[in-house]
Amino acid sequence: MGYDFSQLNDKEFEVLTADLLSTVFQKRIERFKPGKDKGVDGRFFSDEDKEIILQSKHYLKTGYQGLISKLKNEETKKVKKLNPGKYIFITSLPLSRDNKKEIRNIFYPYIKRDNDIFGQEDLNDLLSNNSQIEEKHFKLWITSSTVMLRIINNAIKGRSEFELGRIKNDSRKYIQTENHFRALKILKENNVVIISGEPGIGKTSLAENLCLYFVSKDYEFVDIEESVSEAENIYIRGKKQAFYFDDFLGSNYFEAIENKKDSHIVKFIDRVKNDKTKIFILTSRTNILNNGILYSSVFANSKIQKNEFLLTVKSLTEIDKAKILYNHIWYSNLKEEFIDELYENKRYKKIIRHRNFNPRLIEFITDIDRISVDNHSKYWSYIEQTLSNPKDIWRECFKNQNNAYVRNLVSLTVFNGGQISEKELRKSFNKMVKLENLKSTSNTEKDFNSMAQLATNSFLNRNRSSSEETYSLFNPSISDFVLSEYGKNIEKITTICKSLDSIKSLEQILYLQRENIISTTETSKIMSSIFDDAFHQNKSYDYLIYLSYFFRGDGTKKDMIIAFLNRIISNPMPIKEFSKLLALLSDYWNDLKCQTYDFLIKCISNRYLNKEEIKDLVEFLEFYNIDDENILDELRDNVESFTKDELNSATNEEDWSDCIAVFENYDGDRDVDINSKKIEERLTDLVESIIRDFNSDVINNLNINIINIVNDVDIDEMLSRFEHSMAQNWEDYGSPSSPSYNFDQDIDDLFERS
Secondary structure (H helix, E strand, O other): OOOOOOOOOHHHHHHHHHHHHHHHHOOOOEOOOOOOOOOOOEEEEOOOOOEEEEEEEOOOOOHHHHHHHHHHHHHHHHHHHHOOOEEEEEEOOOOOHHHHHHHHHHHOOOOOOHHHEEOHHHHHHHHHOOHHHHHHOHHHHHOOHHHHHHHHHOEOOOOOHHHHHHHHHHHHHOOOOHHHHHHHHHHHHHOEEEEEEOOOOOHHHHHHHHHHHHHHOOOEEEEEOOOOHHHHHOOOOOOOEEEEEOOOOOOOHHHHHHOOHHHHHHHHHHHHHOOOOEEEEEEEEHHHHHHHHHHOHHHHOOOOOOOOOEEEEOOOOHHHHHHHHHHHHHOOOOOHHHHHHHHHHHOHHHHHOOOOOOHHHHHHHOOOOOOOOOOHHHHHHHHHHHHHOOOHHHHHHHHHOOOHHHHHHHHHHHHOOOEEEHHHHHHHHHHHHHHHOOOOOOOOOOOHHHHHHHHEOOOEEEEEOOOOEEEEEOOOHHHHHHHHHOOOOHHHHHHHHHHHOOHHHHHHHHHHHHOOOOOHHHHHHHHHHHHHHHOOOOOOHHHHHHHHHHOOOOHHHHHHHHHHHHHHHHOOOOOOOHHHHHHHHHHHHHHOOOOOOHHHHHHOOOOOOOHHHHHHHHHHHHHOOOOOHHHHHHHHHHHHHHHHHHHHOOOOHHHHOOOEEOOOOOOOOOOOEEOHHHHHHHHHHHHHHHHHHHOOHHHHOOOOOHHHHHHHOOHHHHHHHHHHHHOOOOOOOOOOOOOOOOHHHHHHHHOOOO
């Protein structure tokens, strides 16, 4: 595997070369903390007790001629002063035979042989023979072409190479803090980790690099965008899969809990926990997760509350912050005079110690394409202002540096939950231009394509996949800014939501109300305007159901809601908002022209109901004394399917230890005594318990065939999961040592310029 080492900064390159050359000379190489190296990056002593000096030069940016100039003008003086018994020179640049000869002549007599000079090719040869060193240097191999090819091949359909390329590119700036190793430890023990923390602290970066690690180890990458159902649909027994759910509750945690996503997530966590071939990585903002736990009895009663899976990314140490800043500067496209501003009077310390320091802000202030100053003399003032008032980043860019068309694209994406397909964004954009009667004051074309190009990579990411193109926010803090800054503009919110026609946009309105950004009266005003507009157009059933549910009991909307429900009855189709539909039917049932119940079957066709939807349907059937045979058959199928899923995820040590005699320290090679009769009895008890939990005569009278359900369970797979949960043979991840540092001096040493 050939590396060019561009993914390592100069300090990381020094560590790698010391590790590699220790295998060449079979000696422990002393390394010294970052700082003025005086020509020494490592040393060891020969058998004759002569000092042998190692010097590493990571000169990819400067090139060979720049390296030679540096060696002649500076390094030769250092070497003569050191007067070592031998001098070993290492560079990340590729070297020819003549190049080595030239370097040897510069340092003669301290370098007598060409093979004491190591170039890019030599380092790659050493890596190929020392896989343990390659594995240790995470950033080196995780971004290699071979690994990336494996990652792309392991990405599920619809996960774009563009997105993987972005993660790969960003991983260069990634710093392995203690949180990285803590997260791996939790994954080792549970297969699941929930990473929480404040906005901008680095949750997503940590999660993405954990995903890269596991996908490079032949795990299939499953990126969950909206619901755990996406993961369940492609869950394959025995196949290594890494599931990733970023911001799994989202800002609308009340909506998530109301739609029973909490129980769905907990159930999936339990399933993954007992399957050694699966990894599940989730992220959430701390306040949202805490509120989710507070308002969800499912979360509160689960092991999430017990912190078995939880990793809270708290304040970073000063050394962590210093490394993050240094890495962003190293990989930035900042001009040298801009970088000089950061070094003047050691200003980098002010950044590191600022109360608002977080990786997200550092990314922004070190990207020349996103900062709003074009002269280095203004750069430090810009940084101070940005750190003191982080929201000013987006206020300046959003209001002053872009036009109304770009702002509309961003607002539409924000109100659609932070992600939207190109097809829907184009349609919504064009509609919003008409609603606002926007007219360009310049000769520049303001069509969707040109405006989307302007917005991309400043506010939006354009993600390509095999099926469609989608847009997402460049940074989650954009959503925070837009919702808080523009959320009070009632007319604007109404226009945005009318242009989108999406349930997600309606959820954002309710979020603004919960956060007291808009009042209850203002919420009703917005929703009423959207309602009147939507009901005079041919909108989707689910969208109209959501709006109707909001206005339950509102006499002024009654006739329109009844007419809509009659339309569903006469022309039914699959509906996602089924529980809300049942609630509406219950409210207006006596006013409907209903002669048949068959429409309910078509409303739930092509999918199975979750537990809460089953309960809602049962209550509806009981209340109206509906005993339609076709509906009851459909209900029976749903209950049986739900019960089988529950059984497949019910295996755990406490439930099954009396059915299986497992040897202490089970290693997977010994026989296991299995009491099949006990297992069948336990499965039967579970089925009966699940059915009783519905507490319904309707379900009790369905005559569900418990024996068939038990017989359909894959007991071998269930036992396999149980055995692996008893004795998982995981690779032992180490944690870096944490010596006591003089932080102030170490920060200066790290930022010492070569």
